Amino acid sequence: MSRLIRAVIDSSALRANFAAVRAAAPGRRIMAVVKANAYGHGLVPTALALPDADAYAVARIEEAVALRAAGVRRAIVLLEGVFDAAQLQEAAQLELDLVVHEPLQLSLLEQYRPAYRFVAWLKVDTGMNRLGFRPEEFAAALARLQDLPEGVREIRLLTHLACADERDAAMTAEQIARFTHLAQGRGLATSIANSAAILGTPAAQADWIRPGLALYGVSPFPGETAGELGLRPAMTLETVVIATRRVPAGESVGYGGTWRAARESRIAIIAAGYGDGLPWGLPTGTSVVIAGQRLPLVGRVSMDMVAVDASGAGPGIEVGARVVLWGPELPVERMAASAGTIPYELLCSVSQRVPLVLG
Ligand SMILES: Cc1ncc(COP(=O)(O)O)c(C=O)c1O
CATH class of the missing domain: 2.40.37.10 (Lyase, Ornithine Decarboxylase; Chain A, domain 1)
Structure with a gap:
């Protein structure tokens, strides 16, 4: 009894869940959400167990530092972006992709002397009222980003759903409609879906999906088990x-x-x-x-x-x-x-x- 409590992580389950998510959203690019120490599963080992992810999403710059130090070369998306010039410089050194959801972040990019050309994910608030530019602010924010070709090499669009874990929620349909309307005809890659939307709302899958919970083999739907969804607890x-x-x-x-x-x-x-x-x-x-x-x-x-x-x-x-x-x-x-x-x-x-x- 050398050890008492421990958390045993089954990396074959992580890989199987990644495959299940891919099968549910064929052809989409996958941003594996590994923030918060990969939901307790270990940031670095989880990312290394999922080498086929097209990108990893984190919430804190320290998490991105740890991934780069572990040799992760794929794209890393900073889901809340940066909040001062020093962080922007650090993000450039680490070659991170930035979510831009706040006017302050546009200003930081405008003042930035390009050392690296970022991928910027412009976040649209389609109803959750947490992060992102409101629909009426969107065109101006996009124009400001488009005006920064030396600092921004690609612009992508994302939004986040408030009620995707309720199957057929009217709110989800409204959010998708608002987002689709804004994104239409712009030729920019898009992302909407968390685990619940990937599995429950195919219309939300867009170009990139952002699974978190499902990768860990946990059901995002209250009352539905992971097994019923083809997921294995990791x-x-x-x-x-x-x-x-x-x-x-x-x-x-x-x-x-x-x-x-x-x-x-x-x-x-x-x-x-x-x-x-x-x-x-x-x-x-x-x-x-x-x-x-x-x-x-x-x-x-x-x-x-x-x-x-x-x-x-x-x-x-x-x-x-x-x-x-x-x-x-x-x-x-x-x-x-x-x-x-x-x-x-x-x-x-x-x-x-x-x-x-x-x-
Ligand atoms: C912006 C964003 N996208 C995707 C996810 C992943 O969500 P889930 O774990 O429900 O798949 C999160 C998690 O909170 C998030 O904040």
Whole structure:
């Protein structure tokens, strides 16, 4: 038991999911979204496991630095662009592609003395009201970019959908219509679709797709499993039992004494807590798998451990037994639903002390 909790990353699942995404959107170019440490899967190993991506998308310049340092030569798109001249210079040195969503970023490019000619992705806000130029601002922003041929070698257009995870949402149709209207006849490459849109809204596929969650083998649709979508979970978050105990009827378990044994109970203490990224608020009853058996968490999540009610479980519930918090045998979507959150948050919350192991 040299290791307690760890996240095992199945790179064959990453590759299979990439192939599934490609099959769902044949002929489109693929920008693999690897920001936030590849949704907890490890930025560099994930990018290296997906060498056929046409580009990688990150949110922070530090992520791009790490990819270039690891030898990634393909395009890297900085999804939020740069915010000052120093970052613009750094982006030029790293040969990054820039999203441009703000007048400040146009000004930075206008003041830039070209050392590198960027690919600029002009972002249009078609209704999400987060980043991007509004439709009425679009033509002027595009004209400013087109006026910078020495600093910008190609302009592409993108937008982001607010409700793609709701199949057939009216909002998605409206956003696509607005974007298509603006992009029409310009001869510029376009991108609209995240995972949910790639799998659920073929009309959103455009020239480039931007899958994140699907690459990690997780369903972007509430209530639909990854398996139903032909995806394989790439991360198994696993730990071990570090103690077992008998708790007499009527006694409580854990901080606050929030769970009380209704009968004499067998409790397994597992090495996983909020210090590893489990939500503190995970409710009693949330499932984990120990020695192949699905069993409920009980009581409050501590920093380093949490209790499981193994009363009535079969053999194998002993110190050192393997525990799966999520993975192919227990989808992360289930724990997310139990915790009242989304799988994205659970994956991104796996903490730094959890070693990532390539399986
Ligand atoms: C602009 C943009 N495109 C694509 C994605 C990928 O989304 P998903 O993980 O839902 O596929 C994200 C993720 O948040 C994003 O911010």
